[in-house]
Amino acid sequence: MIFRKKLYIKGMELEQNKYRRMLSLIAPLAIGFSLCACGSDKVAGGGPSGTEAGNAITAQILIANAPAAHAQVKLVEQNSLDGEGYTAVTNDSGIVTIEKVAVGNYTMEAIVDDSALSLQFPVNVKDTVNDIDLGKQSLQKSVFIGGSIADFIDDSSSESFKNMNGFVKFRGLDHSAAITNGKFQVFGLPAGTINMVFIPESVTDTVKISVETDAGDSITTLKPKAPEFQNETLLIDDFEDGDNINLIAPEYATSALDGMWNISTYPSLYDFKIIPELPIFVSGHPFNLGIQDSENGGKEVNFTFGFPDTTLVKQSWLCVSMAIGNLSRTYDLSSVDSIAFEAWGKGTAEIQISDENRKPENPPPGVLTYTAGNYTITLTGTKTKYKLAFSDLFPNEIDRKNVSSLAFVFHSDAEFHFDNLEFIGKDLLNIWKTKE
Structure with missing residues (x-):
């Protein structure tokens, strides 16, 4: 059966891609x-370096309006599933600076306290010359997502989903988890748009789901709304x-x-x-x-x-x-x-x-x-x-x-x-x- 569905949760797109098996032999002109x-991680400094590198991305990370010292910060390309990117640590004033970032669309994630607090926000690098000041960004309670994959997929009657082994990855974030017998759990996700990709172990099919989360959410099932x-x-x-x-x-x-x-x-x-x-x-x-x-x-x-x-x-x-x-x-x-x-x-x-x-x-x-x-x-x-x-x-x-x-x-x-x-x-x- 060949199908792909899109559902919507809190105004965000939930795409289900239970995807097709193509004919094993297809010529390039068959349909008439x-x-x-980002390759390996690129380590950046924890504060202004005084260099003339250009396009420095700076932010101050806060916890309850106080500086978040030594928070772990990562800048990952928005569509990436491998979690690799630019890494940095905030200084004693909660300030982080990442320099020499390539042009592209990224997600910046910060985390402290063993995943209890985190945040994410988009960063658009348009050139390699101009600096970007992201201002003050406050950490929030992290999000938990987990449970049975069957509770996240609209048409989940197939045993292949109920008993799937594989991985779940998160686009633009440095998080992943194993899926065992159709179940998974991920702690420490930052609130906001969470783009999950379920990747089966033995086949190339994937299931993609996007959900808008609030700080402290614990999500074990998705209840889609009609699209608008x-x-x-x-x-x-x-x-x-x-x-x-x-x-x-x-x-x-x-x-x-x-x-x-x-x-x-x-x-x-x-x-x-x-x-x-x-x-x-x-x-x-x-x-x-x-x-x-x-x-x-x-x-x-x-x-x-x-x-x-x-x-x-x-x-x-x-x-x-x-x-x-x-x-x-x-x-x-x-x-x-x-x-x-x-x-x-x-x-x-x-x-x-x-x-x-x-x-x-x-x-x-x-x-x-x-x-x-x-x-x-x-x-x-x-x-x-x-x-x-x-x-x-x-x-x-x-x-x-x-x-x-x-x-x-x-x-x-x-x-x-x-x-x-x-x-x-x-x-x-x-x-x-x-x-x-």
Whole structure:
């Protein structure tokens, strides 16, 4: 059975990903996409060093308005599950300074008194020059989460969940625990947003849950509320699960191929040099080979493309594409105001929003789909967050209501890093609920 559910607790997303077994032999072009033309810990000082390192992150940690001396502080990349990052200790005045932090989004966690008191808060490092003063931050009573996994998962009838062995990890935090016979317990979690990932011992499937906690909470079960959508940013994929299915489509899927990421080419895949190499037959899907660990923690898509001799092959292209849902259907994206994503590398990419179910007029060789939106970006070596208004991509309203896929299309050699695709708008889950 293939499904993925999202529930909501105190306004926070609870995603259940009981994820799919792909066919054991899948060719890169099997679904017919043809769209056209932190490593080891870094130790930081416990106070201002007097150096000119730049981008020093400073905070004062307090306990009941008094300085928290010698508190343990850690800065972990927001999406990381390994807990590695920058470490430091507060001085006698409760002040901590961490210098030379790479650009990225982090969670800062502080803890004292054998996990009885802790805190977490987000830190966004935009450059390596400017200092960041986080001001005073007060420690609170820590949170306990534990019990049976079956009490945390909506559809928990499966014996595989009730008796699971494995691990639970927490995104952006330095916490983990063993799961034994379906049970676990974690003390000392900081209050706030807790993003848990249950990782089975023997399979690659994961279950992801987010919950908003208050200081001193003891949570042994989750009671989801109905989702409420107004203005929102909806994460379509961050690739942390390591698969080639976007995060949303499988909620409403009717096929194992719904919402797939894929690579297609014209001419044959054999004419291109792609790193990592994509074999015709693999266990799982070849796109997954390009989902790799990021330098700053978490995962990203990372491919290098070498094109064939264009004097022999005219109008060649390579396409990294995602089906919104089922490719046999079109979806109404008129509720999407814009899309956002992170991309970097080398070369030029055309962002194409297309409808696989409408035929183009006088298509060039290898082109079988109708392209409604088209926008070109030039990749640089610096990670860049792009935000593109749909009004720029879709001049005609009819095109916004008839979309089946989104793609990055290349016509020459390129290095492509990609992460964190988001839709921004209102009532966004209605995109997948509305079916033809």
